[in-house]
Amino acid sequence: MAREVGRFEPVLQTSGAMLQRAAAGLGRWWHPGLPHNRAVVFRRIIYAFVIVDVLLTSFAVGWHGELPGELYQPLLIGRILPLPVPTPLLLSGIKTALGAFSALALVRKRPRLAGIAVFALYLEWMIVNFSYGKVDHDRFALLVALAVLPTVSPDAGHDEDTDEAAGWALRCVQVAVVLTYFMAAYAKLRFGGIAWLNGSTLVRAILRRGTVVADPLIAYPVLLIGAQYLIVAFELASPLMLMKGRLGRILWWTAIAFHAGVYATLRLSFIPHLVCLLAFLPLERLRRAGPSPEIGADMRKPQQLRSTEPHAPVP
Amino acid sequence: MPHFEGVTDSGIKLKLETEELGLRTAEVLGQMDRFRHHPALLGRLAQTHGASESASSRLVELSLVRGIHRLKDGRPRGYSEEIVSVWRER
Numbered sequence: 337m338a339r340e341v342g343r344f345e346p347v348l349q350t351s352g353a354m355l356q357r358a359a360a361g362l363g364r365w366w367h368p369g370l371p372h373n374r375a376v377v378f379r380r381i382i383y384a385f386v387i388v389d390v391l392l393t394s395f396a397v398g399w400h401g402e403l404p405g406e407l408y409q410p411l412l413i414g415r416i417l418p419l420p421v422p423t424p425l426l427l428s429g430i431k432t433a434l435g436a437f438s439a440l441a442l443v444r445k446r447p448r449l450a451g452i453a454v455f456a457l458y459l460e461w462m463i464v465n466f467s468y469g470k471v472d473h474d475r476f477a478l479l480v481a482l483a484v485l486p487t488v489s490p491d492a493g494h495d496e497d498t499d500e501a502a503g504w505a506l507r508c509v510q511v512a513v514v515l516t517y518f519m520a521a522y523a524k525l526r527f528g529g530i531a532w533l534n535g536s537t538l539v540r541a542i543l544r545r546g547t548v549v550a551d552p553l554i555a556y557p558v559l560l561i562g563a564q565y566l567i568v569a570f571e572l573a574s575p576l577m578l579m580k581g582r583l584g585r586i587l588w589w590t591a592i593a594f595h596a597g598v599y600a601t602l603r604l605s606f607i608p609h610l611v612c613l614l615a616f617l618p619l620e621r622l623r624r625a626g627p628s629p630e631i632g633a634d635m636r637k638p639q640q641l642r643s644t645e646p647h648a649p650v651p
Numbered sequence: 652m653p654h655f656e657g658v659t660d661s662g663i664k665l666k667l668e669t670e671e672l673g674l675r676t677a678e679v680l681g682q683m684d685r686f687r688h689h690p691a692l693l694g695r696l697a698q699t700h701g702a703s704e705s706a707s708s709r710l711v712e713l714s715l716v717r718g719i720h721r722l723k724d725g726r727p728r729g730y731s732e733e734i735v736s737v738w739r740e741r
Contacts, residue, residue: 399673404695407674407682468674469681536722543720543727544652544676557725 368503373495373620375488375502378509379451381619382481383442385611386454390434390461393607397465401427410467422464430457430464444490451486458482473516477612480512495623509615514574516609517591521571533564541602550601570594577616588616653679653735657697658712665710672696679715686715686736693738711740 400408401424408421420426434457440450459482462475484505524532538560542550553560570590577587591613598604653676655667669679674696679686686692697710715735720727 396670396675399670402699403673404692404699406692406695409682468678470675470677536725539722539725539727540720554727560725 367500369498369500370503371620372497372499372502373623377619379485383438386438398427414463447490448486455482474606474609476516477512478608481509484508506615513612517571517574521568652718656714657710660709690736690738713738
């Protein structure tokens, strides 16, 4: 009996060591040491975008306050939380507060508190947006970004350091971006089955909102079916965007080309999602190229700016 | 593509895009079954629309119309419309 146990001990030890190594590797992957400045620049872009979004790109949310309450069909989260039926006053209040807190986060005045407020308000803004019969998926990564950015240290003294906490926040956004594509493919196959690939979704989209670029394509259904295969192939391959090196860069540029094509043919902009695609870029270079560091920023030697991230970011 | 058709208090017939009543196209598509089974919802929309309009352009009838494109071999072959639901002021 003792010999039997002894025989398995090395195997168990090896398995345990492998699990430990895998867990450590996963931990390093989720917490890459990235320049804190990268998160700082990304945070600025995100909060500036929220102001633009509330005023311009998601202005239609404000319409909902004027609608009859019977048309408000809250999402699950809106049914669980005691959220009020939208009114013009409520939506004006959210809009104003979003602008104010985003501005505070943008200029680093109580950025954590302001960031948490922006997340809570924007979440409610989106619950209203998606509780009238339509749910978009282009704001998922933005919501994740707003959720994780308050965890990034507000201390400007760390701006020139590498920071695993900042790396974690950026990694979360990257994963959310990838999941947006991957889950879109899952949704297509879940509801349409494999037949979706040979269906007429793009024909319908062009009939509904095609541009001058897209309208002539209606005459070539085989081409549109081919495009549907390519879209699903890209979405299923999107996790490769998280890989280091050339493969990741190719997928990132494929995403950009995909959105350019979608905009040219269907006028669908995916702006909130595109903003989050910036989380893959070495944004800290923008700051170094800028006129001057922020007051109080700790100026370090250039070699301390290097990332410990094992794979090179998209240039 | 859905749209609305209304008749005002002064008898004028109007074609209204969904946005003119505060709903995006996909939202109307998402609640199509509710509009079909509860025409009173159209009445509530008409009232909301009327709140910002003059008395003569108040809607007394509102219909939800759905456009249907027929396809053959993946190409459009004909267009028709279905009246999904109608509300009339009593």
